[in-house]
Each structure stands twice: as structure tokens, then as C-alpha cells.
Amino acid sequence: MVDQRLLLSSVCDFATWEPVLRLMLADDSERRAARSARVAGRISQTGWSLAHRGSMSSTARIGVEDVQRALARGRVQEIAFRAEAQPDGRTTLGLVWPCPAVEAAIGYPDLGVLILADGSLPEPWLRRPDPVPGAVPAPSADLELLERTLRERLPDAIGATEQEIAAAEARLGVTLSEELKVLYRVTRVDWGDDFEEADRAGEAVGCELSGLDDLYGVDAAVRHPGWALGATDAVSTAPEAAVQGLAGSPGWIGFGSNGGDEFAVDLTPGPAGHFGQVILVDHEQSLGAELVADSLTDFVLGRVQEKRRDRRGDTFPAVARVGTGCLETIHAAAHPALEVLSIGAWDGTPFSLAPVAGLPRLRTLTALPGTLADPLEVAGLTGLEFLELGAQEWRVLLDAGAVPRTLKAAAIKVRDQDHLPVVAIANEILALWDRPQIVQALLAGDLGPAV
Incomplete structure (x- = not known):
């Protein structure tokens, strides 16, 4: 070589x-x-x-x-x-x-994120949809009205056969909503054969329409923004939410776009949603989706939601920030639902991690250099998948053989320190997982x- x-x-x-x-x-x-x-x-x-x-x-x-x-x-x-x-x-x-084991830093002064397991993703991007056995179509879902409207707008369109629709369901591993089946019975949309017909179909539906063979489930992994951002994010689904707080779902069936964002028929709605509702998956966001219409019928007829609902879950108690201008004690952050704990700038006494030891869902800890009273207390956080500490704190863990082996990714935070020794520390961490070494x-x- x-x-x-x-x-x-x-x-x-x-x-x-x-x-x-x-x-x-x-x-x-x-x-x-x-x-x-x-x-x-x-x-x-x-x-x-x-x-x-x-x-x-x-x-x-x-x-x-x-x-x-x-x-x-x-x-x-x-x-x-x-x-x-x-x-x-x-x-x-x-x-x-x-180095293949390092995800490039978003902020240039830092080395980047050490990837300790190939292909690993933060927990929110692995989360599957909750079952929705009681979900039903919205009252506005009207199969006859939908078909009549589409046929009036597309009188010469060629629709898909029942066999073709069944083949699409088999490929996707889901049963399509009846409204989506109606849409493709009217027009199968084949961009390879007739672009003008495909354009007309898009105008009739209200988006750039995908062909039956191009339907897809929205893949959460594709939306992963990298560990540097993803590790400190969280999602949740409130009882009044129409859309589940996910990065993707096999039940989010992408059928079109607005030129950048994806429209999907939602077969796994939230507690207050409807089976077959239309959602928008924003390409500038890595988690969640917005309700656009209660049904595909509403979407085609232009009856869309004016008010977009909050899709974020990265708030307390799932995410807690401690430090100047935020929570002032670790006790205040301790909660059974806590997933992400970030300790920022702080001029007071360094913090003890004892109040959050053993919390069942805590998976991410980031702490600026000098903010921990005893770095070895990290060992009490038994479910960590991401850890970001200063070089001196990592040195303590390495010397004590106390680096959590549950980690999937790690980062070394540099602040007012000599940057050059960071690579040596990073290589020690990578060696614990037999990962490729960084060359300096x-x-x-x-x-x-x-x-």
C-alpha cells in the first residue's frame, strides 16, 4: 500500500x-x-x-x-x-x-467524532413506530370523490392493475391505504415513458408525483445528520400529536415532492392522527414530519393544514442543559425520561454526576472541559452511547480503564488547550475498539x- x-x-x-x-x-x-x-x-x-x-x-x-x-x-x-x-x-x-473511523468536525477547531462501531446511529434514528391498531382514515377520506376528481383532471391517464399494486405492496412490505390505491388505479405515472403525462399527473394531485414503482418507505438512516448533531437530539410523541416523532417509518410511504421536501402517506400515525394522512418530510430537518392534510382526498382538493404542529422532542425532560444560563444543578436535570445531558460553560464548583447515575434512558453526555468534579463518575452512566469530554477528562478515564464500553461514538472537546495531543488520546480511544488509527x-x- x-x-x-x-x-x-x-x-x-x-x-x-x-x-x-x-x-x-x-x-x-x-x-x-x-x-x-x-x-x-x-x-x-x-x-x-x-x-x-x-x-x-x-x-x-x-x-x-x-x-x-x-x-x-x-x-x-x-x-x-x-x-x-x-x-x-x-x-x-x-x-x-x-480516517474512516472519524466523522469530520462541524466546527473546524475540533478533531471530529470518533465512530466506534461501523454504521452505528443514535437511538432516535433507530426508533420504530409505535403500533396504531385503532387508527382509522379521516372522515374526509372519500374514495368516490377522490377517483372522480382525478379522472376529471386526467381523462386519458393509464392506471395500474391490481397485480401491479399488489406487487408494490409486497416490495414495500405494507398494505397501502385505499386512497393511495385509488390514485394509482387512475394513473400509474411512468416517468420513463411519458414525461408530459407524468407532469399532468403531478398537477392533478398537487405535487411532483412518483410512479407506482418508485413508492418508498422513508428511511430514518438517510436523514441521519451525523453523530455530532444527532447524539444530542431526542424525539417524542405527545398524546395530542398527529404524527409520530420519528426520523422515518416503513409506514411513511413517499409518493411525491415539492421539489425538495417529501410528501408521504402516513400508515403509522400519531395518537391524534388518521391512517392515510399526508405528511411533509422536510429535507432541512433530520427528525419528525409535519401534518399537511388529514387525507389524500383533502390533499388533492387543496384542503391542507394551515397550522403546522410542533414536531420537536429535544426539550426537558428528554434533553437537559446545565450551566450558566441553563439549569444550575444536576439534580434539576435528573428525570427518568432524561436521554441527553449537556454541561456547558460554568464558573462555579464542578458538577457531580451522582444524581443521574443509573437513569435508564440516559445515552448522551457532553461536558465542557473542567465542568466535572470526578470524571470517573461517568462509569455510573450505564447506558451511554455517546460521550464528549475534554482531553484531561478522557485521560482520567483511559488511565483508570474506565471508558464505557457501551459507547458507539465519542468526541474530545478542545477549549483553551493545546490541540496537538488530542490525536494521541483519540487513537487510544479508537484502539479500545480496534478501530483504524488517525495519522498525524x-x-x-x-x-x-x-x-
């Missing part, structure tokens, strides 16, 4: 990075105050994420492009970097190669004293 570090020999030359580092240190107030300055960012073959405001000089742009060309030669999509410059100009630059190169150079 070719060592990518050899292919990237030019990108491992400190001189290649000087224009980029000088750009990011243009407002060098830290070094002028006799303190070291830290910068971090990412450069890919097609873009970059650099903490710099204002226009980029031609010299800096050439420097970025030099790095991009080196990445292309080495067949590497992206490289992360972190640098610390001393007041006298001595600079340490760390380069981090992409350390370079030294001199940028000269601050101006």
Missing part, C-alpha cells in the same frame, strides 16, 4: 503552509500580548474552512491552492491542521489525515515575531 505521507511530501513542507498561517494570524493580538496563538482549519480538494474575516490575499490563495494540488496528487480529499505560534515566531504545525504529522517552522 502506498503511504499517503510520501505522496503528500509537498504538503508536509512547512513553507507550503506559511501563506495560510500568516493569513489566519493577520490579527495577531495574542502574540503581540506575549501569548501563544492557536489556529485551526481544514482544506479539501474543493474548498476550505479557515477562521479568517475579510478578503484573502493572492499570496494566501496561492498557498491554499498549493495545498489543494498536493491533496489531489495524494488522492486525499481533505486534511485538517492545527498550529500554535509562539510570540518569537516558533511555530508547531500538526496535520491530520482523514508534526512540523516545525518560524513565522517570525508578531508585527
Whole structure:
């Protein structure tokens, strides 16, 4: 196997990075105050994420492009970097190669999320719909009116046969609603044969309509936004909810779109919903769906919901935030329904985790560096699947052999610390799960004293 570090020999030359580092240190107030300055960012073959405001000089742009060309030669999509410059100009630059076990960071200063189990998803994206044995169609569902309206709008359409509808049900593993069957008995919609007919069918129904063979169940995994965001989210279904708080369901049968979002017939409605209601799955959201119409009949006739209902579940008691401006004690966060505990900025006495030890649903803990009184209390959280701590807190857990083995993903939070040792700690965590290691190169150079 070719060592990518050899292919990237030019990108491992400190001189290649000087224009980029000088750009990011243009407002060098830290070094002028006799303190070291830290910068971090990412450069890919097609873009970059650099903490710099204002226009980029031609010299800096050439420097970025030099790095991009080196990445292309080495067949590497992206490289992360972190640098610390001393007041006298001595600079340490760390380069981090992409690793299949690391999910790229959303905020550039952080290493990213360590994926400890291939294909793993946070619990909300694994949740299945609750049974709805008593769900019935809405009173507005009118099969005769629906068919008559569609045939008036599509007098020459060719519908699907009963065998074709049965084949679609077998493929999807569900029994379609009677309204959806009526729709496809009128028009089977074949985009491959007649685009004009498909367009007319879409206009008649009120959306860009999918063909019978293209019906699909909304897959929760497709909506997963990554562990960095997903681990701290939660969903719930209130007793008055029309739509279950899910990322997806085999009973959400996608039948069309508005050009970006998906319309689905809901066969697994919420407690206050109706079997066969029409919902909207927003492409900008990763959880939940909105009720659009109580029935497909309503949808086709334009009788849609004006008021959209709250679909979020990431509120207390499922999610609790402790720290300045939030809850001020862990006791206040402790609740049997607690799933996510986030400890933010706090100037007071560090927190004990004892009040939440053993909670049955607690799966995520994030804590800023220095906010835990005793990191070893993490061992009392027996159901953790995601853990984000500072480097020193991880060091305590690693040295004590106390890293929870229930974890599916983990992250190291950096705040006012040297970024470079984080990779070594991350590799220790990855090694516990026999995961691929992160490769780091350390370079030294001199940028000269601050101006």
C-alpha cells in the first residue's frame, strides 16, 4: 500500500503552509500580548474552512491552492491542521489525515467524532413506530370523490392493475391505504415513458408525483445528520400529536415532492392522527414530519393544514442543559425520561454526576472541559452511547480503564488547550475498539515575531 505521507511530501513542507498561517494570524493580538496563538482549519480538494474575516490575499490563495494540488496528487480529499505560534515566531504545525473511523468536525477547531462501531446511529434514528391498531382514515377520506376528481383532471391517464399494486405492496412490505390505491388505479405515472403525462399527473394531485414503482418507505438512516448533531437530539410523541416523532417509518410511504421536501402517506400515525394522512418530510430537518392534510382526498382538493404542529422532542425532560444560563444543578436535570445531558460553560464548583447515575434512558453526555468534579463518575452512566469530554477528562478515564464500553461514538472537546495531543488520546480511544488509527504529522517552522 502506498503511504499517503510520501505522496503528500509537498504538503508536509512547512513553507507550503506559511501563506495560510500568516493569513489566519493577520490579527495577531495574542502574540503581540506575549501569548501563544492557536489556529485551526481544514482544506479539501474543493474548498476550505479557515477562521479568517475579510478578503484573502493572492499570496494566501496561492498557498491554499498549493495545498489543494498536493491533496489531489495524494488522492486525499481533505486534511485538517492545527498550529500554535509562539510570540518569537516558533511555530508547531500538526496535520491530520482523514480516517474512516472519524466523522469530520462541524466546527473546524475540533478533531471530529470518533465512530466506534461501523454504521452505528443514535437511538432516535433507530426508533420504530409505535403500533396504531385503532387508527382509522379521516372522515374526509372519500374514495368516490377522490377517483372522480382525478379522472376529471386526467381523462386519458393509464392506471395500474391490481397485480401491479399488489406487487408494490409486497416490495414495500405494507398494505397501502385505499386512497393511495385509488390514485394509482387512475394513473400509474411512468416517468420513463411519458414525461408530459407524468407532469399532468403531478398537477392533478398537487405535487411532483412518483410512479407506482418508485413508492418508498422513508428511511430514518438517510436523514441521519451525523453523530455530532444527532447524539444530542431526542424525539417524542405527545398524546395530542398527529404524527409520530420519528426520523422515518416503513409506514411513511413517499409518493411525491415539492421539489425538495417529501410528501408521504402516513400508515403509522400519531395518537391524534388518521391512517392515510399526508405528511411533509422536510429535507432541512433530520427528525419528525409535519401534518399537511388529514387525507389524500383533502390533499388533492387543496384542503391542507394551515397550522403546522410542533414536531420537536429535544426539550426537558428528554434533553437537559446545565450551566450558566441553563439549569444550575444536576439534580434539576435528573428525570427518568432524561436521554441527553449537556454541561456547558460554568464558573462555579464542578458538577457531580451522582444524581443521574443509573437513569435508564440516559445515552448522551457532553461536558465542557473542567465542568466535572470526578470524571470517573461517568462509569455510573450505564447506558451511554455517546460521550464528549475534554482531553484531561478522557485521560482520567483511559488511565483508570474506565471508558464505557457501551459507547458507539465519542468526541474530545478542545477549549483553551493545546490541540496537538488530542490525536494521541483519540487513537487510544479508537484502539479500545480496534478501530483504524488517525495519522498525524508534526512540523516545525518560524513565522517570525508578531508585527
